[in-house]
Amino acid sequence: MKKVFLWLVVISVITVFSIVGCKGEAEEPAAEEEVEEEAAEEEVTEEAEEEVVDPASFEGEITVWHFNDEFAP
16 A cells, blocks of 8 residues: 555656646746847857957867777877
């Protein structure tokens, strides 16, 4: 009897979380977030247009971590 009760509780909890997880959000906050995201994208685009960097001028070192000797020098 205890196993049956336990399974009913588990199935009930899973069902409740599934129903709550599928709940849709309100449209108004999503619309405000989209406007903010668009404004941020415009700022990034404007900044990217101002700074033009020659790719050949990049310098640095790449470190590859591995677990075998395939890439060992």
